[in-house]
Amino acid sequence: SSIQGLAFTSDNGLNLASLSENGQLNIYDLNSPTTDIRESFYHFKMNVEDVGVPIDLKYFNTGSQDILALATSQGLIVGIDTRCSTPVFRFKNDLNHRLITALEVDELQSWLAVGTGSGFIDVWDMRFQLCIQGLRHPTGARIITLLRHQDQPSSLISSFQGNNEVAIWDIAKPQMRQKAFWPSPVAPLSLTQSLNHYIAAMHLWKNDGTTSLLCAGTDMRIRNWNLTQPIRSYIVCRGPADDDASTARYQPKTIDGIEVTIEEYYRRKHPSSPPPSSAQLINTAAALPPSATLTTTEIKTTKSSVNIPPAHTDTVTSMQLVMSKERTPYLITVSCDAVVKIWK
Numbered sequence: 001s002s003i004q005g006l007a008f009t010s011d012n013g014l015n016l017a018s019l020s021e022n023g024q025l026n027i028y029d030l031n032s033p034t035t036d037i038r039e040s041f042y043h044f045k046m047n048v049e050d051v052g053v054p055i056d057l058k059y060f061n062t063g064s065q066d067i068l069a070l071a072t073s074q075g076l077i078v079g080i081d082t083r084c085s086t087p088v089f090r091f092k093n094d095l096n097h098r099l100i101t102a103l104e105v106d107e108l109q110s111w112l113a114v115g116t117g118s119g120f121i122d123v124w125d126m127r128f129q130l131c132i133q134g135l136r137h138p139t140g141a142r143i144i145t146l147l148r149h150q151d152q153p154s155s156l157i158s159s160f161q162g163n164n165e166v167a168i169w170d171i172a173k174p175q176m177r178q179k180a181f182w183p184s185p186v187a188p189l190s191l192t193q194s195l196n197h198y199i200a201a202m203h204l205w206k207n208d209g210t211t212s213l214l215c216a217g218t219d220m221r222i223r224n225w226n227l228t229q230p231i232r233s234y235i236v237c238r239g240p241a242d243d244d245a246s247t248a249r250y251q252p253k254t255i256d257g258i259e260v261t262i263e264e265y266y267r268r269k270h271p272s273s274p275p276p277s278s279a280q281l282i283n284t285a286a287a288l289p290p291s292a293t294l295t296t297t298e299i300k301t302t303k304s305s306v307n308i309p310p311a312h313t314d315t316v317t318s319m320q321l322v323m324s325k326e327r328t329p330y331l332i333t334v335s336c337d338a339v340v341k342i343w344k
Contacts, residue, residue, distance in 0.1 A: 004019050048072075052073035053072060093116075102114065103146065119143065154172050159199035164219065165199075180260045200317050203215075249265075
């Protein structure tokens with residue numbers, strides 16, 4: 001049965017939970033010196049005919065409980081504590097909002113949010129087990145993924161089907177999006193036109209007082225949306241079919257009260273020069289030799305690495321920023337064709 005969700009279930013990151021399409025939940029100890037890590041130490045099987053097919057899985061810690069939250073195709077949101085024989089909570093989302101497509105949890109603020117196929121974002125208060133807020137995209141575009149904003153407790157980041165659109169919402173002010181990222185040739189915030197690309201992976205990070213959102217999806221470009229200074233946004237890695245003679249630039253603009261960062265392309269005067277880049281691909285099978293050099297605007301490689309394609313060639317579905325023991329940040333990206341890339 002296919003895996004629908006993975007989540008580390010401890011603060012030290014040594015337990016891994018997997019949720020399968022058939023309703024099987026397993027937790028594995030990745031650091032056990034005595035047992036095979038392929039053997040799970042916790043099992044829980046849901047009746048998919050009763051609760052629906054699992055959609056997504058998230059882990060959070062309340063301070064007193066380690067909880068796995070999962071969403072299903074029948075609109076159920078279930079919380080599981082491995083020490084308890086029954087779920088610790090079970091919410092029923094409005095089925096009129098259609099199938100749940102995304103799930104996010106903010107344990108510090110005690111809220112949980114689900115996105116749906118008709119553009120709704122429903123926010124649940126886990127203390128009172130009530131749906132406290134409903135947000136909706138003006139075109140009803142399907143929610144692809146949700147991400148909480150660590151620096152703004154009442155803010156939620158979402159991506160939508162079409163135009164690579166990403167938006168930031170204030171849960172306390174659900175009437176409209178606060179900010180929007182629009183990397184699409186379609187007119188910004190258009191209600192009638194749509195490019196069928198979307199962002200499937202997002203990661204929020206901070207560096208030197210600047211907050212940025214790394215994002216990627218079906219067009220296979222990896223972008224860095226600078227939330228502090230939008231004009232300084234850039235493309236980390238171009239798509240495999242992109243024209244080397246064109247370069248992206250970003251313009252902030254206020255449209256109907258929404259701060260929109262618009263991506264525009266222009267032709268460079270010297271098309272033969274390499275395209276701008278600000279990341280270096282580290283290939284684990286054939287790492288770059290010491291003679292390779294990196295600047296803020298270009299990557300220079302030797303013949304031994306010239307055949308390593310920097311861009312993903314399928315939809316980017318997941319990304320994570322990790323730190324090495326030397327405190328060097330690495331970006332890990334995964335695509336639908338099972339390719340994993342590590343960026344420095």
